[in-house]
Amino acid sequence: MTPHSQYSWLRSSLVMIMTLRESDAGSWNTEEMADFAKSFSLDALGFSVGGIMAFYPSDIPLHPRAKTLGERDLAAEMIASLAKRGIRPIARIDPSMASRALYAERPEWFAQDKTGAPVEVHGHFITCPNGGYYNDFMIRVVEEILTRYAFDGLWANAAQFSPWHTPQCHCTVCQQKFRAKTGKAIPDENWSDPVWRQYNEWRYECIAEWNARVQAAKTRVRPSCAWMPLSQVAESWDHSRVGGWDLDYTEPHQDGIVLEAQRRYANMFWPGLEARYMRSLAPEKGGGITTSYFLPWWRFYRVPVAENRMWAGQVMAQGVMPWIHVTGYQKEQFDHRGLDGLRETFAVFDRNRDTYMEAKPVADLALVYSRHSLDNFGHKDPAARYLDHFRGAYNTMMDQRLAFDILSGNRLTAEMLARYKAVMLPNTACLSDAACAALETYVRNGGHLVSTYRSGDFDEMGAPRETTLLGGLIGAKGTGVTWKSLRAAYAAIRDPSSPLLAGFEGTDLLPVAGDITFMRTDDQPAIPAPLTLVPPVEGEVGSGISVPEFNTINHVTDYPMIVDRRVGKGRIIHFPWQPDLIGFRYGFRDLFRLIANAVRQAEGWRDVATVKGPGLIDLSVMEKSDRLVVSLVNFSAPGSFNTGQRRIIEELIPLHDLEITVDVPSSFRRDRVRLVFAEREIPVTRLDGNRIRFTLPRLEAMETIEMLFG
Ligand SMILES: [Zn+2]
The missing domain is CATH 3.40.50.880 (Class I glutamine amidotransferase (GATase) domain)
Structure with missing residues (x-):
C-alpha cells in the first residue's frame, strides 16, 4: 500500500461541509439532510460534531452539548442516514473558541489581548493554538469522536491565531514559548524589525505543530480517518497571515488538503489559483477547494449561480475536487435560488468523472x-x-x-x-x-x-x-x-x-x-x-x-x-x-x-493550445493515458464600474465561435471531439503534424473538450 492510498477516496470525492446550529439542531431530520446531500451527487458530507459545540453526547466535562438535542446523538444518526446512501461522513470540528464556564476554570487556555484581557466573540472566548484548550482539551475531543464514530475524515474550521478578526494573542503560553525560542518578547507589528518577521514565521510554525499533534491523535485511535485542516492561500492574506496558515508548513502533517475560497472580495480567479497551487504542492494527496453556497458574510443569501459555476468550474478544470459549504439547511429565512444551479454543475462533474479525475496538467x-x-x-x-x-x-x-x-x-x-x-x-x-x-x-x-x-x-x-x-x-x-x-x-x-x-x-x-x-x-x-x-x-x-x-x-x-x-x-x-x-x-x-x-521566447516554445475570439477565459490542458482534456472557464462578466468593491457576478456573457487549436498525440485519430457541458460532439480539422482545429459554438460558464485517443 502506498502511503496515501488509504485516503485515495479524497482524490475523487465531491464533498459538502454543512455547519450545524445549536438553535435548530434538535429538530433536524437526518434522513432529509442525507437526501439533500445526495441531491448534490456527493461522495462525502462533513458536518459539525465537536469543539465550540458538541452535537453528540460527549462525556468530556465542559464540552457543551447542543441543548436542543437533549440525549439525541445527532452524529450517530447522521452517519447511519449517510451510510444508507453510500455517503462518507466527515467530522467538522472548530477549536477557535470556548464557553465562559470553561474560561472560569482554565483562563490560561484562552487568547489574551495586549492588556491581558480575554477576547470575546458571540458570548464565548477565543482560545489560543498554543494553549491547553487546543493541545489537551481538543485532542481529547478528537479522540472521543474518532473512538466512538467511524468517520472517514476529520476537518477543522478556524484552527488559527486571531480567528473571527480578533487581535494578536499575548497569552502567557505564547509569551513563554516565543521567549524560549528566540529570547525575545512578543513584538508589535514592525516589518523592519527582524524580531517581528521571526514572530510572524513562528505563528505558522505553531499551527503546523498543532496539526502534527492532531494527526498523531487521530492515528492513535482511527488511522484510516483522513486529517485535513482548513487553510487558504494568497488572496485572503489578511486572514491567513495573522492566522498562521501556510501549507508549506502544514502539508506534511495533513492526510488531505482543503483550501477555502469563500471570501468574495477576492479576485475571481482565486479558486483556480488555489487549485493549481494545491495540485503542484502535493499531487499525491486528495482534497478540494471550498466554494461557499452563501455570499460571505450574508450566510443565508446565495451567491448568484453564474459566479458559483465559474468558481467551481475553475477547480474542476484543474482536476481538483470542488467542495461546497452550506450553513445549515434552513427551512425558513434562507435563499434557495442557487441550489439547483450548483446541483446541475456537480451533476455534470459526477457524470463525467473519468474526464476530470486523476488528470495531469500539460503546462510548459x-x-x-x-x-x-x-x-x-x-x-x-x-x-x-x-x-x-x-x-x-x-x-x-x-x-x-x-x-x-x-x-x-x-x-x-x-x-x-x-x-x-x-x-x-x-x-x-x-x-x-x-x-x-x-x-x-x-x-x-x-x-x-x-x-x-x-x-x-x-x-x-x-x-x-x-x-x-x-x-x-x-x-x-x-x-x-x-x-x-x-x-x-x-x-x-x-x-x-x-x-x-x-x-x-x-x-x-x-x-x-x-x-x-x-x-x-x-x-x-x-x-x-x-x-x-x-x-x-x-x-x-x-x-x-x-x-x-x-x-x-x-x-x-x-x-x-x-x-x-x-x-x-x-x-x-x-x-x-x-x-x-x-x-x-x-x-x-x-x-x-x-x-x-x-x-x-523559451527554447522550442509552442502554445499547447490556442483560442481565438474575444472574451476573458482561463485555459487549462490536462491529460490522462487515454485522453486529452481542454477546459475553458468564462470570466467575461459586466464589471465596468469602479466601486472599490469587487462586484458580484450576476451574469456571464456567453462567448461564441471560439476557434481552438490543440496539439494532440498521434494516438488521437478521431474526427470528432466531445463537449462535456453541451453534451455533444463537434467535428475537427487536421492541421499540419499533430495539430487539430475546431470551433466551439458557445461558451457559457465553462466547457470542457475531451479528445479520446484510439
Ligand atoms: Zn497565545
Missing part, C-alpha cells in the same frame, strides 16, 4: 507564488507590494491564454523546475538560498526565466542578499536607486523587429508607471536594449500631469526596460520595473503581451 510554464515575499517584502501592504505583481502575472496568463502551473517559492528544486520550458517570478523578492540555487541550475541547464522588479534580491526572511539572484546569474548589481511612484512615464520601442516586442505595430511606446530599480551589468551591450525608459512627462516632478502646450518627450534614455541575457544553456529576461502590477492595476493588455512575449 510555471508561475512561482511566494508567501515569504508576500510577508517579508509585502510588509504592511502586501497587496500593493507583492500580490498585485502575482495577480498581474495570473491575469497575463488568462489574457494571453497560456496554460500554466503554480509552484511554491519555498519548495523550488532544480528537478521540479526542469519540467518547464519557462518559469516566471513576478516580483518574487524573498527566496531562500536553496531556491536561488535551484533557479540558477535551471537556467544554466537550459531553462528560461522571466522575472520582474526585485525578484531574488532578498533571502526568505527579507534580509537583503549579498549576491542577488540576478547577481549570481548575470553579475547584475543594484545601484541602490529605485525611482518610486512614476506616473506618465513610457517605455520607448527602440527595436520594433525584436520578438519581445511583437504585436506592437503602430505604437512607438508603451505606458510605464510604478517603481523602477536601477542596476548595472558588467557586460554593457553596445546597442541599446529593445525597450528603454522615457522619464515621466509631467509639469512638476511627481505630479503625473502636464500642460499639453509643453507636453513633449525630449529625452529617451538608454536605460533598459528589458534585461535579456543568455546564461549557460538558458536565458533570463528580466524587467527591472512592474509590468505585471501595472498591467493588473490598469488592465493594460500591452503589458500582458510584453510579459507573454518574454515567456514565448
Whole structure:
C-alpha cells in the first residue's frame, strides 16, 4: 500500500461541509439532510460534531452539548442516514473558541489581548493554538469522536491565531514559548524589525505543530480517518497571515488538503489559483477547494449561480475536487435560488468523472507564488507590494491564454523546475538560498526565466542578499536607486523587429508607471536594449500631469526596460520595473503581451493550445493515458464600474465561435471531439503534424473538450 492510498477516496470525492446550529439542531431530520446531500451527487458530507459545540453526547466535562438535542446523538444518526446512501461522513470540528464556564476554570487556555484581557466573540472566548484548550482539551475531543464514530475524515474550521478578526494573542503560553525560542518578547507589528518577521514565521510554525499533534491523535485511535485542516492561500492574506496558515508548513502533517475560497472580495480567479497551487504542492494527496453556497458574510443569501459555476468550474478544470459549504439547511429565512444551479454543475462533474479525475496538467510554464515575499517584502501592504505583481502575472496568463502551473517559492528544486520550458517570478523578492540555487541550475541547464522588479534580491526572511539572484546569474548589481511612484512615464520601442516586442505595430511606446530599480551589468551591450525608459512627462516632478502646450518627450534614455541575457544553456529576461502590477492595476493588455512575449521566447516554445475570439477565459490542458482534456472557464462578466468593491457576478456573457487549436498525440485519430457541458460532439480539422482545429459554438460558464485517443 502506498502511503496515501488509504485516503485515495479524497482524490475523487465531491464533498459538502454543512455547519450545524445549536438553535435548530434538535429538530433536524437526518434522513432529509442525507437526501439533500445526495441531491448534490456527493461522495462525502462533513458536518459539525465537536469543539465550540458538541452535537453528540460527549462525556468530556465542559464540552457543551447542543441543548436542543437533549440525549439525541445527532452524529450517530447522521452517519447511519449517510451510510444508507453510500455517503462518507466527515467530522467538522472548530477549536477557535470556548464557553465562559470553561474560561472560569482554565483562563490560561484562552487568547489574551495586549492588556491581558480575554477576547470575546458571540458570548464565548477565543482560545489560543498554543494553549491547553487546543493541545489537551481538543485532542481529547478528537479522540472521543474518532473512538466512538467511524468517520472517514476529520476537518477543522478556524484552527488559527486571531480567528473571527480578533487581535494578536499575548497569552502567557505564547509569551513563554516565543521567549524560549528566540529570547525575545512578543513584538508589535514592525516589518523592519527582524524580531517581528521571526514572530510572524513562528505563528505558522505553531499551527503546523498543532496539526502534527492532531494527526498523531487521530492515528492513535482511527488511522484510516483522513486529517485535513482548513487553510487558504494568497488572496485572503489578511486572514491567513495573522492566522498562521501556510501549507508549506502544514502539508506534511495533513492526510488531505482543503483550501477555502469563500471570501468574495477576492479576485475571481482565486479558486483556480488555489487549485493549481494545491495540485503542484502535493499531487499525491486528495482534497478540494471550498466554494461557499452563501455570499460571505450574508450566510443565508446565495451567491448568484453564474459566479458559483465559474468558481467551481475553475477547480474542476484543474482536476481538483470542488467542495461546497452550506450553513445549515434552513427551512425558513434562507435563499434557495442557487441550489439547483450548483446541483446541475456537480451533476455534470459526477457524470463525467473519468474526464476530470486523476488528470495531469500539460503546462510548459510555471508561475512561482511566494508567501515569504508576500510577508517579508509585502510588509504592511502586501497587496500593493507583492500580490498585485502575482495577480498581474495570473491575469497575463488568462489574457494571453497560456496554460500554466503554480509552484511554491519555498519548495523550488532544480528537478521540479526542469519540467518547464519557462518559469516566471513576478516580483518574487524573498527566496531562500536553496531556491536561488535551484533557479540558477535551471537556467544554466537550459531553462528560461522571466522575472520582474526585485525578484531574488532578498533571502526568505527579507534580509537583503549579498549576491542577488540576478547577481549570481548575470553579475547584475543594484545601484541602490529605485525611482518610486512614476506616473506618465513610457517605455520607448527602440527595436520594433525584436520578438519581445511583437504585436506592437503602430505604437512607438508603451505606458510605464510604478517603481523602477536601477542596476548595472558588467557586460554593457553596445546597442541599446529593445525597450528603454522615457522619464515621466509631467509639469512638476511627481505630479503625473502636464500642460499639453509643453507636453513633449525630449529625452529617451538608454536605460533598459528589458534585461535579456543568455546564461549557460538558458536565458533570463528580466524587467527591472512592474509590468505585471501595472498591467493588473490598469488592465493594460500591452503589458500582458510584453510579459507573454518574454515567456514565448523559451527554447522550442509552442502554445499547447490556442483560442481565438474575444472574451476573458482561463485555459487549462490536462491529460490522462487515454485522453486529452481542454477546459475553458468564462470570466467575461459586466464589471465596468469602479466601486472599490469587487462586484458580484450576476451574469456571464456567453462567448461564441471560439476557434481552438490543440496539439494532440498521434494516438488521437478521431474526427470528432466531445463537449462535456453541451453534451455533444463537434467535428475537427487536421492541421499540419499533430495539430487539430475546431470551433466551439458557445461558451457559457465553462466547457470542457475531451479528445479520446484510439
Ligand atoms: Zn497565545
